[in-house]
Amino acid sequence: MNKKDLTQKEIEYKIQNYCSYQERCHSEVYNKLKEFKIEEQMINEILSNLITQNYLNESRFSKLFSKSKFNIKNWGRIRIKNELRKRNISSYNIKLGLEEINEFDYKKKLDQIFKKKLSTLVGVKNDLKKQKILNYLKHRGWENNLIYEKINKI
Known part of the structure; x- marks a missing residue:
């Protein structure tokens, strides 16, 4: 048919x-x-x-999208926000979605990702190591100030 x-x-x-x-x-x-x-x-x-009939619900979508991309794909708030904007989600629902991410869990996840990436860069010069970590975390949508806090400790 x-x-x-x-x-x-x-x-x-x-x-x-x-x-x-x-x-x-x-x-x-x-x-x-x-x-x-x-x-x-x-x-x-x-x-x-x-x-x-509640098959479509923008706030429910935004909340689930934010949680899953954070937990599964290790995305930061910036990437999640940009991806929701691409899908024409309202600012209000983007805010609701991002509020689903616990601040403690957010920093803990960043720490885990940072350590994991750092462990793959054994034998790399410090400047290059910092640059690679910066690019990796920025691509995943993590905030610059949080990234630099971590990088400056190397």
Whole structure:
């Protein structure tokens, strides 16, 4: 069956399954609905139904996204914030998501990542070691002041 031949109910059912499988943001679901080549009005109706039925919830997405990227991918707040912005999440929900990260756990995670990266740089000159750690942690979205606190102790 072609995506174009589906009724609104069938599309809605498929999108409900899509949202049930993994937490999704509005823009991901919108893009998925665009693949069905349906009118904008139908897309908006389906999105509205998904929000009403609690399949789509921006604050829930933001909180889960922040927690998982911090815990699993070792991302810092800057990277998480930028990735949420890319997904058109509101500033309010970005703030809610970032509040899910405990300050103590945040610094503890930075310490773990720092030590792990430092252990891979045995035999490297100090200046190069500092530069590599700085680049590594900045790429992962950690704040400069926290990175420099760690680097200055080498």
